[in-house]
Amino acid sequence: MRVEEVPDPEPGPGEVLIRVHAVSVNRTLDLVVRAGKYTRPVTLPLVPGVDPAGVVARLGPDVTNRKVGDRVVTALRVDRESKFAAPRLLGVHTWGGYAEYVKARAENTQLIPDGLDFPTACVVARHAPTAFHLLRDRARLQAGEWVLVMGAAGGLGSAGVQAAKYLGAKVIAAAGADERVKVGCDLGADAGVNYRSQDLTAEVMRITEDRGVNVVFENIADPELFPKAFAGLGRHGRLVTAGAHGGGTVPLDVKHLYHNQITVIGATGETPADVKMSLEAAAAGRFKVVIDRVLPLSQAVQAHEIVAGRGGTGKVVLDATRI
Ligand SMILES: NC(=O)c1ccc[n+]([C@@H]2O[C@H](COP(=O)([O-])OP(=O)(O)OC[C@H]3O[C@@H](n4cnc5c(N)ncnc54)[C@H](OP(=O)(O)O)[C@@H]3O)[C@@H](O)[C@H]2O)c1
Numbered sequence: 416m417r418v419e420e421v422p423d424p425e426p427g428p429g430e431v432l433i434r435v436h437a438v439s440v441n442r443t444l445d446l447v448v449r450a451g452k453y454t455r456p457v458t459l460p461l462v463p464g465v466d467p468a469g470v471v472a473r474l475g476p477d478v479t480n481r482k483v484g485d486r487v488v489t490a491l492r493v494d495r496e497s498k499f500a501a502p503r504l505l506g507v508h509t510w511g512g513y514a515e516y517v518k519a520r521a522e523n524t525q526l527i528p529d530g531l532d533f534p535t536a537c538v539v540a541r542h543a544p545t546a547f548h549l550l551r552d553r554a555r556l557q558a559g560e561w562v563l564v565m566g567a568a569g570g571l572g573s574a575g576v577q578a579a580k581y582l583g584a585k586v587i588a589a590a591g592a593d594e595r596v597k598v599g600c601d602l603g604a605d606a607g608v609n610y611r612s613q614d615l616t617a618e619v620m621r622i623t624e625d626r627g628v629n630v631v632f633e634n635i636a637d638p639e640l641f642p643k644a645f646a647g648l649g650r651h652g653r654l655v656t657a658g659a660h661g662g663g664t665v666p667l668d669v670k671h672l673y674h675n676q677i678t679v680i681g682a683t684g685e686t687p688a689d690v691k692m693s694l695e696a697a698a699a700g701r702f703k704v705v706i707d708r709v710l711p712l713s714q715a716v717q718a719h720e721i722v723a724g725r726g727g728t729g730k731v732v733l734d735a736t737r738i
Contacts, residue, residue: 416449416463418713418738424510424518426475431521433487434472435735437533437709438464438512439541440718441570442660444491448507449719457507465491465505467512467519468527468537469735478521486533487524488540488690489517496684513715515735525690528698534732535697538704542574543693544685545657550578550632553682554655558583560629563619563647565589565610565640567599568728571658573705575632576602581696584630587622589615589644595728598705610640619647627652627675637661642668648677655680705729711737 426432440446444465447453471485481487493509494502505511505519527536550556562579566572567588579586580603588599589608596607608618619628627649633641633656640661645654645668652675671677696702707727710718712735721731 416716416719418715421462423516426473426518428476429478429520429522430475430518431471431478431481431487431524432473432475432516432518433467433469433489433524435464435467435469435512435514435517437469437537438467438733438735439534439537439570440715440722440731440733441465441541442722443658444504444507446719446723447660453507455501455507461507462510462512462514462517463506464512464514464517464733465507466537466541467505467517467735468533468540469517471524472516474521475518481521481524485524486527486536488527488536488694489519490523490525490687490690493520493523512735513712513733515738525687525694528694531694531698534706534709534734535704536694537732538570538706538730539693539697539702540690542570542704543578543697543702544689545683546571546574546578546632547689547693548685549655549657549682550575550630551582553680554630554632554653556582556584556630559585561585561587561623561626562630562632563587563589563628563644564599564604564632565635565644567602567604567607568595568705569634570730571634572632573598573602575634576604577702579632580604581701587619587628598728602703610643615640615643616646623649629653630655634658635661636663636665638665641665645677646671648675650675652677653680654678655682657681657683707731709734713738
């Protein structure tokens with residue numbers, strides 16, 4: 416990956432050109448894609464960057480819902496959901512936001528509320544809507560239920576802790592280091608577990624008084640952690656996941672699955688309404704993001720090394736106004 420001069424993108428009908436201010440670095444959609452190991456084919460050369468936030472600089476023909484100067488975030492999915500094919504993704508199948516300018520369909524942008532800075536907006540839009548979608552729409556999380564959030568200080572995990580609390584649930588924040596468990600607890604979790612130094616299942620059973628949790632917000636698929644989390648599910652439990660960066664192939668205790676009528680749900684996605692709601696919640700101080708650092712765009716390579724090294728806590732964000 417290297418910095419190069421390329422012509423500015425030309426916005427077509429229905430598209431806007433965005434002057435990028437912030438774009439976040441993501442483990443799968445940036446690092447795995449760059450490494451050439453993403454599950455779907457990618458065409459080179461590629462400008463990565465799946466969640467650019469910035470200012471509308473130009474309008475293509477027929478754009479009526481945006482104006483020059485609007486502060487916007489962009490949706491990941493370039494196309495509408497279809498029954499037959501997965502949608503193309505910004506920064507994976509079309510040129511993305513590691514750039515001074517990116518073009519996007521105007522209908523795939525959302526206004527950033529006043530008072531919300533660009534790094535916060537791009538991180539909120541990246542994770543919070545997915546957390547709401549997985550927990551509320553797919554796992555059918557109810558107020559008063561217990562949720563175990565794995566990787567609770569990660570991008571999706573930290574959003575999951577807050578989305579679950581927002582929905583009225585009780586949360587166990589689980590992470591692989593004490594300081595990351597604390598991040599989950601500081602975001603509102605009711606209890607915390609370090610799954611690398613404690614017995615995760617035993618702790619979950621102790622905290623839930625032997626009932627087990629109603630929902631596991633998993634998103635890792637580590638062969639050692641997954642069975643421990645799965646065993647912590649109680650009757651009619653639901654495990655929901657959108658992630659496999661911990662390995663991807665895991666043992667499944669099928670007896671626990673059917674005896675307790677458990678459902679395992681694989682899902683991704685988000686709705687524009689959830690993006691809007693999440694940005695407004697963040698602007699009102701009701702939704703927080705954990706940002707490790709903001710680096711100039713020219714340090715994208717170092718940014719990938721930091722994320723790969725798993726040293727910090729929180730997102731690494733690139734500032735495309737600093738080359
Ligand atoms: N919008 C979304 O957020 C979205 C949408 C679709 C899919 N996903 C998927 O969801 C997963 C989480 O994404 P994210 O952006 O939240 O990632 P992230 O910020 O890197 O967080 C991942 C967390 O997983 C934990 N982890 C446990 N085992 C790990 C391992 N072997 N390698 C790396 N991390 C490990 C880490 O916490 P500890 O070190 O504390 O264990 C880390 O905090 C990814 O697989 C991603 O592709 C996310």
